[in-house]
Amino acid sequence: MSLAITGLLAAVTWKLASDFLVAKREQGATSQAAIDARLVQDAPRDPAGADSEGLLTGLAGGGDITVAVRRAGTWTTSGHPIDVDALPDELLALANSGVAARQRVILGGIPVLAVALPLRDGLYLELAPLTELDATLRFLSWVLVVGVGVSGLLGLALGGWASTRALRPLTDLRDAAARMAAGDLDARLPEQDDADLAPLAVTFNRTAEDLQRRVRRDVRFAGDVSHELRSPLTTLVNAVAVLRRRRDDLPLPARQAVDLLDADVHRFQKMVTELLEISRDEQIDPRDLEVCDVVDVVAHALATRPDVVLDVRGSPPQVPVDRRRLDRVVMNLVENAEQHAGGAVRVGVAPSSVGVRIEVDDAGPGIPVELRDEVFERFSRGANAGRREDSGGTGLGLALVARHVRAHHGRIHIEDSPAGGARVVVELPRCTT
Template sequence: MPRLSLRWRVALVLGLGSLLLTSALAVLVWNLSSGYMQRQREQSATRQAEVNVRLVDGALRTGSDGLEELLTGLTTGPDSTVLLYRSGQVLTSGRQIDPQVLPDELVDLGRRGVPATQRLVVDGIPVLAVSLPISSADAAYVELAPLLQLDRTFRFLSVLLITGTLVSGLLGVALGSWAGRRALRPLTELTKAASLIAGGDLKARLPTQTDPDLARLASTFNTTADALEERVLRDARFAGDVSHELRSPLTTMVNAAEVLRRRRAEIPGTAGRALDLLTSEVDRFSRTVVDLLEISRADQEADDTNLEVIDLVSLVDNVLDSRPATDVPVRPGLPGPQVLGDRRRLDRVVDNLLDNAERHAGGAVRVAVLSHDGHARLEVDDTGPGVPPELRERIFHRFDRGTRAGSRGTDTGSGLGLALVAQHVHRHSGTVWVEDRPGGGARFVVELPEAHQ
């Protein structure tokens, strides 16, 4: 079961508490009032019956003939019934009922001289049956007093109590939800500020709080944000300085190397061989530094301001065209899928994958751009030795040269090419991996979310 949010938990607890309290009160009210009313009704019915029994008793004693009229006069309403059990015969007046529906024990109790009362439902009407003995004869007097009025009152009371209980529970939930929202409002602001910072807006701060409980949180948060902002700015400045301090001497070195390389013929013997080493290493060093600066800059940059809709096929074509020495037999055909991306970074991805194929597998034999399941897919195939499964993740790590580590040739690259590919692809919310190419070799696959116009 998914965990409920704090707000809803507060609301539910308050609602439940309110429900429990009001239902306990309702039960209490119900018991007290219904018991009291029931007793009142019984007492009044019994008193009435006792008075009536005395009248009937008197009539029986005198043996007057007006017994039937008397009994008729004793009924109090259309729903009440009077029954007289006398030597095997039953006299009924008022609402006519079948005497069989009355329980025998009740009548027997009356006959034996024990007064009794019982609640019954007779012909669909709730009644209170009062059974009394008639002292002068071996007879029982039974009066059925209707309870319709009382039952209506009970129903009304119960509806009132149940509705009240439910309403109070709902009110509790509403109150809890409102109070929860009120209490959590500073947290909402905190979340907003924190996500702004996470999104790259390092200037986002919490407003000063007047509530002493929240003031500390706000000031702590703002202090942390200040520190973070300063740290990021310092890091960026430092990275900029490092970049400048490395790029400047490299500019001197690569150009001096170029001048020397032109004059290689003038420098024979050992000095010449040393010069070869120096110039080729300067080139490699330069590439490594540039890649390293790019990869660390990409680490830092939070904003992507250069996003545009790019046709992947023309991008690949353009990169291939800019590498006159690269000859790929199978190239993508138009039209291709479009992606939302940073052109410079995607150029770099394609370029580095082609570099990689050239360096380790004698060059790419097929570059394909496909549309696949809502993804734009770039495949770069080579017919080299392939990449063993255990190295397929590692080759995308920085400075991890796969199996070639330890036996560097003259041109091993910076060791950062595929790491840069992975980094740029991830920035575009894409994935990159290497698999076996059908027929031998490696297939590097890049998948980017396709842009829909």
Template structure:
């Protein structure tokens, strides 16, 4: 757009300058020729009067001034005879007057009393006199001003038209690439079903085909991985349940075991429960990746759901600013809130605030913790699967598998919402879930 505008402005400017110089030069040349012809004719009349003895000279000069709306200066035997009231010819440049007095014809454009004029000086050698005629150029000056404003306006309009044309051309030519960018952004956000529409542009057909093929292969691979994770998790549940039952028996009789064996049983019990939690989360994720059924969605009072999910929370922690309604799967939304509360307790130093509010027709859940906060460079990473933070900041009692926040992101995206983490005013982290609010 900038180049279109610049080129259009330069071309229009060059054409305007050329038009200005050609038109003004032509008009000035024609006016100069006309003034010289008129002055020569008037000079012959003055010569004829002088040859008759100057009788009627004043009347002639007055008539000449009235006829051509000019001023005249006649120098006869050293006497100055001036006619006309518009300009004072005696104030003409000295060099111009000296040239005429020396017997050489001269013409010059100048300004007298703020009025542009055309001065023509002719020597009258037969009578040892000098005739000077000054013609105002007001109309031509107004014409030049009008022409200059017209050309300037045309140049600016041409530049604006070039910008508009450039914007249209850029928009039209970049629309396919913008579609590719939008599709790639959707795929990066997890929507692998996005495809580029068919296009008639032969340059973009290979690109669209390659993108759609890549997205199709990636979607199939993710689907296979998801099915594999779901199948493995499902197959692990039975032996894991058996091991947990056996471990519960050992745990109840741990007092009868030697100290070393008892410690090993405790460690094994902790890892088995962590393993059970990871298997349940993997099953939940795999079901969510494959589930496209929205029949379980219903109108949900978000504030009521949050209060029901955390019934043991003190009133000082709850901050219910509004009671928005959302269209949601109640079970999944309860899991979102539960995972955020669990994350605040395990990794955030404890829950500080659980808020429900609205912002511009969007319902929001805000979970504030008392931890050290999340570094800006890690705020996207912590929502990835199996992301558990740095080992230095991880507590020894942490039994999580790094899938809780990944489940939050998956469930919120299924509700056409968005989840992120930001810094809490006063320190700590604030996890935000934003969902479309039902206002009708």
């Protein structure tokens, strides 16, 4: 808007100023030429009819102005030398017909104003240079262009500052909502002085506090239930172990029942253990963090799986991690690939733009794009959800992985693997100190 307004003002200023200066210059040159022509008309001439050279030299004024008189087909000139034949024929034709004429022309690369006036027995021509006027107009144009550019930049800077200041509350709201969507339930909006925005901030903060209390209550409930289930579950596990030892003494239907009971009890035990871990506070105790080589942690997690290839590219930087949590992340990803995707075929470690990148490629058919976010939710098992013949997954493994990665302020997502399956990518930030 600033650029448009100043551009319009500059165009109007240029039009008015240039028209005024050119008109004044033409008016002055025409008036002076008329006076000079009258002097030439009334001045006495020598017996041969020639004009006085002294008069023409005086009218030329030192050489900047060119004065020319034509009588009997002969030109007499004084001042700056010119080629009279280079003048426009229309200009001379009008003067010969008894009509005063003027025209701006370029002679020898110099802009001049040519004024042709008829005499009783000839033609008077006066050429006034427009160099100073041309320089003035050029300087004025540059001033206006620079002024428009500076005004546009100032308007852009002022508009950017004003819009940023005006939209800062909405930006804070967007950032706080994004933090909450990423799992940071401590995100709050600062108090607002604006009467229209203050209720929005209060409502958002109240909603965030209610959501945080509800999530914590649900997590605490899951933890309490899991803890209370541990004792009876331990009894069940021991009882199933006794039955397993006497399995051969049982009839075939009873052996099948023991096998089903054993599988479900162990699955139940794993679910309770993961529920207890996922119900813990997501924040990492700073005392548990240590700057370490991720390659060593991943290699330790894969020590019992020699068939999985460890691929290290470049020189991954050291990152601050909780070794127990990171070890659990790698183990859960490998186990998830074994249970649902034909097994892990490669675990890669490489540097990334944020720190370290861990990749786990499986041998499965891949994960559809629409399910790649859903698989990190609790009790989500993708296309196998609700199927009894599933391989025993609890639906908590990837949710626990995502929780541990968020606790490290990292990111996790799924890509297509070059081998044809799915690739789970974990990115952990580098050490900043």
